[in-house]
Amino acid sequence: MVFLIAAGVLNYIDRATLSVANPLIRADLGIDVAQMGLLLSAFLWAYAFAQLPAGALIDRVGPRLMLTCGLTVWSLAQVLGGIVLSFWQFIGARVLLGLGEAPHFPTCARVARDWFNIRQRGTATGLWNCASSLGTAVAVPILTAVMFLVGWRWMFVVMGAVGIVLALVIYSLFRNPSEVDLTPGERDFLSEGDDAAVADRVSWDDWKRLFAFRTTWGMIAGFFGTIYVLWIYTAWLPGYLEMERHFTISKTGIVGAIPFVFGVVGSIFGGWLVDYLARRGVSPLNARKYPMAASLLLTAIFTAVAAETPNDSLAIGCISVSLFLLYISSSAAWAMASVAAPANTTASIGSMQNFGGYVGGALAPTVTGFIVKASGSFVPALLTGAVIAVVAAILYMVLIDRPIPARDAAGLRAAS
Template sequence: MKDVTSSLNVPLVKKAAPAVSRLRWGIIFILLIAAVINYLDRANLSIANTTIAREFGFSQTEMGLLLSAFLWPYALANLPAGWLVDRFGPKKMFSWGVGLWSTFTVMAGFVNGYSMFYTLRVLLGISESPFFTSGIKITHRWFSDKERALPTSIINTGSQIANAVAPPILTVLLLTLGWRGMFIAIGLAGIPLLLVWLKFYRNPSEREEQSIHANAQRVQPSVVEANGNNRASWAALFKHKTTWFMVIGNFSIMFTIWVYLTWLPGYLEKSLGFSLKQTGWLAAIPFFAGILGVLCGGSISDRLIRRGVNTITARKVPIVVGAAMAACFVAPVPFVHSTALSIGLLSVGYFFSQLPQGVIWTLASDIAPKEQVASMGAIQNFGGFLGAACAPIVTGVILDATGQFTNVFFLGAGLLTLGALSYGLFVKKPIQVTMQK
């Protein structure tokens, strides 16, 4: 991949050596592939939703609970995962994560009942928790603040690529191998990725890091540099209202995103009357729009910074605008009777809901003290996946009670608006923490 800094007409950093430039973008490419595989492991249950429910006789509420079984432990495990990445480094934590999530996905292909299935989805959630926290730590080390949003967004694009290709690819695997064969095949895909990561990744040297960050705008003074080797208390981040509004904002945005991820195939089948084979292709359309949304969000944010906009404001613009516009396009869906228009609204709504995704992670690295970047990102992601965990359960309950998706879309639009307000009005400046002696 070409180093984006070489094409800019402004002095971002001292020119990195070609080998270093290739290395850091090579790392981003590996993380992009990892994100695709990571999300395929999450999405397989959504694609096999109706097939598994029929085989085991699960109700809509039971399927909602099973679809959320990954999300609750993932959300909770993000809290220690961020601290662990800060403590032991991204290479070690990412390696353990890939190995374990691949193993649990393969094992899910051999389940014979609800409790075993639920347990493996819980373990999958725990094992995937170090991935994005590792990614934010890596981009913080290898990229300056003026160029960090784009590589962070590229990593997050992996999830959207997976969501776009998951419906057709996983549907083909489901129809040819059965749902058990689909789980096994996707789980095994993580093994070569792990081997490449172990051989390829390293942290930047001190000299490389100084070169990368030489001309970066400091968002805040480094409290670590000012206080020697002291470390801030992890719990101290929760004493700041900024942290809580980032948690609330991400909760609200991620709720609607995970309604898409867990129930879109079911919506297309039940409400619009498509077959399983047709659903596999139609469900991909909004997610292709999501790929563009993530990349646009990161590009807009970096461009605003290069034009002199305050760093925090530049991160907030795509977050707030994206969430607010997504609400505007999601709310009308229940009143539309044209299939083409429904898919169009869902696609544009998902585009805007993804505009904040890479920037939300980058905002965490700009808000937090240098030594707590992964911890802050993990705390924010914890809030997001609490919302994600609620989404399939609440949707299942609403469907059992009403038989339609109308109230699901209304709730999603309301929460997207809350997310825009939380980031827009209450996240204003970097966090300064008190150091422990």
């Protein structure tokens, strides 16, 4: 768990390097604002489309190798970001960053299933998932300090070196359950609730058949809504505070971190809530489904209030509550990956869900920018996010109705 959180925090700090060094990079490389927008989105599209093969690879070769390889690749991409000389070289570095970071969260979902009992997986998921909000909250002060000390290029190189060292440590100390001499009782404890007929390694047929089930599409649609709204705030919160609320840059730097602290709490609480409901007799599927859908609906309400209120303090309070709720929904969604499909496809279905989420994440900054440019206000952009959250919650409730059965088990039942 310590390794997952550390790598997750570094994951989100590394994503933020371009944003923090934005003005210096544009001045140094002669990049205009439109090109910077393409640079920012290059990571997101690469990250989204790399999800699908990444999940299958994780289920095939195991979390230890994929966690190490992904961390190494994205750290090398950071180093390359510090030595680029042109816009297109930087595009290549950001695409490589997206490819390297793609396996991380599906790997975490697989680790939660591999190393935790079914009644512990929600809390475990909430803990590793909080790294995304924690990383976002600490990225600006850490990266700004490093950049002032050594410059923007060395900031990229230093963060890349940190990642490579962490990758070596993880590969040396982390193990998959199959690589550890567990007792039969320990293996039974970890695999409680899993279908014994499932093969250890995922096959092509196992992977592609996931798309035949409503549950998969419900997870994709629900996470699209979660990450869409989350990336409105992640990409545009500083701009919103400065342009819509007329905050100074220094005030924005302080106030802008507050909602993401609420996100850390929401992630951990969401994971705990999933396990609490399961212990109270709610089915593992519904213990994740209900908090996910409810938090999305509440997010829509608080986002709409934040958009419409003229009171700055109320707006910041509503945005903070929205981030708290979004991370509840995120933890519940990732915890769903550990119970919605057979054990050997946990990372696969998690990556499909994350693909849907980051298509939303890639669209949100662009759509928001166009709406703000056309209307001169963030209000319709935030209301659009609220509507998307409501639709996503409804689809999540309607489409997800039962766990996806194992292929072998389904065949045995049909034969009998």
